[in-house]
Amino acid sequence: MSHHYSGPDFGFPHGDARLDLTDLYAFPKPSEAHKSILIMNVHPSAVVNPRGPTTREPFAPAASYEFKIDTNGDAVADIAYRVRFSSSEVGAQTAILRRVEGAEAAGTGDGGQVIIEAAPVSTGRDARVTEAGGYRFFAGWRSDPFFFDTRGALDDLQFTGDDFFIDKDVCSIVLEMPNSALGPKRVGLWARTLHGAGGVWVQADRGALPAQAVFLVGSEREAYLAGEPANDARFIAVFAHALEHAGGYAPEEARRVAGTLLPDMLTYDPTRPASFPSNGRTLTDDAADAFLAVLTNGKVTGDKVGPHIDLLAEFPYLGPPHNISVPSHATSPIATELCKASRRPGSS
Template sequence: MSHHYSGPDYGFPHGDARLDLTDLYAFPKPGGAGKSIVVMNVHPSAGVNPSGPTTREPFSTQAVYELKVDTNGDAVADLAYRVSFSSTNDGSQVATVRRAQGEAAAGDGPGGQTILASARVSTGREALVSEAAGYRFFAGWRSDPFFFDTEGALNNFQFTGRDFFAGKDVCSIVLELPAEALGPTPVGLWQRTLDGRGGTWVQADRGARPSQSVFLTGEQKSDYLAAQPAGDARFAAIFAHSLEHTGGYSPQEAKRVAESLLPDILFYDSRQPASYPHNGRTLTDDVMDGFIALLTNGRVTRDGVEPHRDLLPEFPYLGPPHELA
C-alpha cells in the first residue's frame, strides 16, 4: 500500500485526515530549464479502515506542512519550505510559504523567510496559482495521481488490475522553484506535518519513499512516524524481519534490502531526468510494481494498473478533483 496509509492502524495520525501524508514527488519542470517541481500530497479522500473523519476543509490551520531538504548527505535538514494556512472572513483558506535555512531548518514551527503570502487555496475544480520571486505555488483539492490495486494486495497479491485510486481525490501542495533554491545537487527530500493543536509542535507524520510504513505496526509505526531520517537505521531490523516473512529472504539478504530502504529520504538531482527510485519521482512512475517485486522477492512483479490519464501538461500537473465535478 502507499504512504496513503501512514497513520496509526492505516488510519489518520492524531485523528485528523488533513495531517495524513500520502506521496512526495520531485522532478525537473517539463520544458523549463533550471526549475524543479515538488508535489506534497496529504488528506486522502479514501483509505483502508480509516480511523478519523475526512473534511472538505483542505488543510489544518493549526498545522505546518513542511518539505525538508538535506544538502550534505547527513539526513538532517539544511533547508525547509514551510506552508501554513489560515482562514479568511468568508471561510476560505489562504497559505503562507516560508523558507528556513541552517539550524532553523532542522527545528519545528512555521518560522523562516516569507517567500509567498496570502495564496488562495483551491476548493473547486479551478486551479488557483500564485507566483512570487521565481516561485509558483498551488494548494488545494486535486485528482489523486497515485495508482495501485490495493484490494489485490490485501488478497495475498492476487491482482486484478483494478485501480483503487481511480476517481479519488487528495489535497496537493505544489511548488515550482528555481533548482538552486533546493541547494547544491543532489539533495535528499522528505515531507512532514506538524500538529500545533496542543500548544506545542508535534510531528504527526513524515515520509518520502512510498510504502515504508507497511513494515511497521502499533508502537513501532508510531515511533517511526515521530522519528527523524538521521535515526532510521534503528528500524532496519524491523524492516528485515518483515521482509523475511513476506518475501522469504534469507536473514542476510533481508538486512541488505532493509538497509537500502533507509533512511526514508527521496534523493533528487535536478540536472538529471527523474525516475524513481534512482532520482526523484514523477507522477507516472509505477512505484508499486517495484515495491511489490521487492516485498515478494520477485515472486510478483506487476499489479496491472497504469498511470492516471487526467494529469495536466502544465502547472500544477495534477488533474482537477473528481468529487467537485
C-alpha cells in the same frame, strides 16, 4: 497503499485526515530544466477506516506542512519550506509559504523568510496558482495520481488491475522553484506534517519513499512517523524481519535490502531526468510495482495498474478533483478488509 492511511489500523495520524501524508514527488520542470517541481499530497478523500474523520476543509489551520531538504548527505534538513493555512471559518483558506535554512530548518516552528503569502486554496476544478520571486505555488484539492490495485494486495497479491485510487482525490501542495533554491545538485528530500494545536509542535507524519509504513505496526509505526531520517537505522531490523516474512529473504540479505530503504528520503538530482527509485519521482512512475518487487524478492513485479490519464501537461500537473464537495465520511467498500490486514506486512 503508498503512504496513505499511515495512522493506526489504516486510520489517520492524530485522527485527522488533513495530517495524513500520502505521497512526495520531485522532478525537473518539463521544458525548463533549470527549475524543479516538488509535490506533497495529503488528506485522502476516501476514509478507509471510519474511525478516522475527514473534513471538507482541505488543510488543518493548526498544522504545518513541510518540505525538508538535506544538502550534504547527513539525513538532516539544511533547508525547509513551511506552509501554513488560515482557517476556513472566515471564508476560503489561504496559504503562506516560508523558507528556512541551517539549524532552524532541522527544527520546528513557523518562522522563516516569507516567499508567498495570501495564496488562495483551490476547492474547485480550476487551479488557483500564485507566483512570486521565481516561485509558483498551488494548494488545494486535486485528483490523486497514485495508482494501485489495493483489493489485489488484500487477495494474497492476486492482482487484476482494479485501481482503488482511480476516482479518489487528495489535497496537494505544489511548489515550483529554481534549482538553485535546492542547494547542491544532489539532495535528499522528505515531507512531514506537524500539529500545533496544543501550543507545541508535534510531528504527526513524515515520509518520502512509498509504502514504508507497511513494515511497521503499533508503537514501532508511531515511533517511525514521529522520527527523523537521521535515526532510521534503528528500524533496519524491523524492516528486515518483514522482508524475511514477505519475500523469503535470507536474514543477511534482508538486512542489506532493508538498508537500501532507509533512511526514508527521496534522492533527487535536478540535473538528471527523474525516474523512481533512482532519481526523484514523477507522477507516472510506478512506485507500487517497484515496492512489490522489493517486498516479494522479485516474485511479484506488478499489479497490472498504470498511471492515471487525467494528469496535466502544465502546472500544477495534477488533474482536477473528481468530487468537488468531499463528504465527511466517504467510506470504502473494502474498509473492513483493510483494517483486518493492517498488521500484515505488504498488505497495502
